[in-house]
Amino acid sequence: MSSIRVAILGFGTVGEGVYKTINSHKEKLSKVLGKRVEVAAVLVKSKNKNREIDNRVLVTDDFEEILNLEKLDVVVEAIVGQEPALTYLQKAIQKECHIITANKEMFAVHGSELQKLAKENGVSVGFEATVAGGVPVIQTLQQLLNINQIKKIEGILNGTSNYILSEMRTNDLSFSAALQAAQEKGYAEADPTNDVEGYDAFYKLMILSEIAFGGKPEWAMVPREGITGITEEQIKGAEKLGLRFKLIASIQLVNGTIIGSVRPTLVTETHPLFNIEGVENSVSIEGDIVGRITLQGPGAGMLPTASAVIEDLIHVVRGNQNTVTLCPLSNGEDERAEDKGNQNWLMIHPGEAQLTSVPVSVVTQTDNHVYLKADEPTISTLRKRNHQASFFEVLGEFQLKKSV
Ligand SMILES: NC(=O)c1ccc[n+]([C@@H]2O[C@H](COP(=O)([O-])OP(=O)(O)OC[C@H]3O[C@@H](n4cnc5c(N)ncnc54)[C@H](OP(=O)(O)O)[C@@H]3O)[C@@H](O)[C@H]2O)c1
Structure with a gap:
């Protein structure tokens, strides 16, 4: 042999x-x-x-x-x-x-x-092991691309951040105490910057973008925010509303432009990423034919990552060129393109919220929160005007109850 x-x-x-x-x-x-x-x-x-x-x-x-x-x-x-x-x-x-x-x-x-x-x-x-460790997201994407056009990918791509957010919520820990727990368990490195500031998730997102859309957005145009600013108080407040913080990486094609972000996001119970806890990773892929597929599994670690590498080894030795297929980035009128338009946002600690003369539609308002619909540029304007408030995108179906 x-x-x-x-x-x-x-x-x-x-x-x-x-x-x-x-x-x-x-x-x-x-x-x-x-x-x-x-x-x-x-x-x-x-x-x-x-x-x-x-x-x-x-x-x-x-x-x-x-x-x-x-x-x-x-x-x-x-x-x-x-x-x-x-x-x-x-x-x-x-x-x-x-x-x-x-x-x-x-x-x-x-x-x-x-x-x-x-x-x-x-x-x-x-390069399967570059994204989400043992979760076969790259092979799955390439398989789907044989017939589907990818509309959107969103996921939890960094297990360390997810572990920290889960620990903060379930054990009432501060960010630094949860980080220390992650370091003691070997989930976070001595210098955790890459993980907790969103760089690791960002790199993975750029790799996914290239496969799904045949190109990457201009890096400087992709908002990247880590989890270091999330407080225990914010986590508890979110839990009372039925929401959980997750570091969500997302990428989609809007009118021929690739738009992505990595940032702390609130997800509701109805969203597939709500129950992804600890060091798990999960990636949700939306294709035009298949609809939404969600993969979940170990995003790092010796054997899960080795599993991804050995899968690649089998593919390259068999001469399976699938691993190098990129779909070209189309421009202009793209069927995949859809207006990203308004998203749902929760404004926390609005104070005397300054929401006038911008295209915002307020859905519900309480003393501590404003639940609103607005597009990204509007949220940027609102952030500048409302320094005391924090804004987080909300994924999934949500109702802000007046009594909370
Ligand atoms: N850890 C995971 O779960 C995971 C999952 C997916 C992807 N990755 C990626 O996989 C890569 C490796 O991660 P890891 O966790 O295995 O790292 P690691 O435990 O720090 O090991 C790095 C290894 O690379 C060797 N090395 C570093 N610089 C070198 C150089 N200039 N020339 C030759 N050898 C060099 C080191 O040699 P010495 O032993 O002599 O120091 C060490 O054996 C990273 O890019 C990481 O992002 C990691």
């Missing part, structure tokens, strides 16, 4: 998970692929750290040694940050290796150029 030789770049949570899964599922992989899969090399930063790696595997801190291997079929990249990951993958493609990456930051920025280079070199790119 011939063999598929794999190099793994990085031996942290993801790299080690991939290594272990290839070894624990050798027979199954041989059956599925008709070829033996073997790890030929592992690239790390510190070569002298003690690791459980078979001594027949080359362990190196020099990528050139990996490139010089006599036979290499697939390079799996699981290191952190844009460089040197990008350069390594470009070199691997030029050596006609298929590549698979879990690195969302690098792929959000350089995904399309890597795919172009891969096409020129007749190899494939797998």
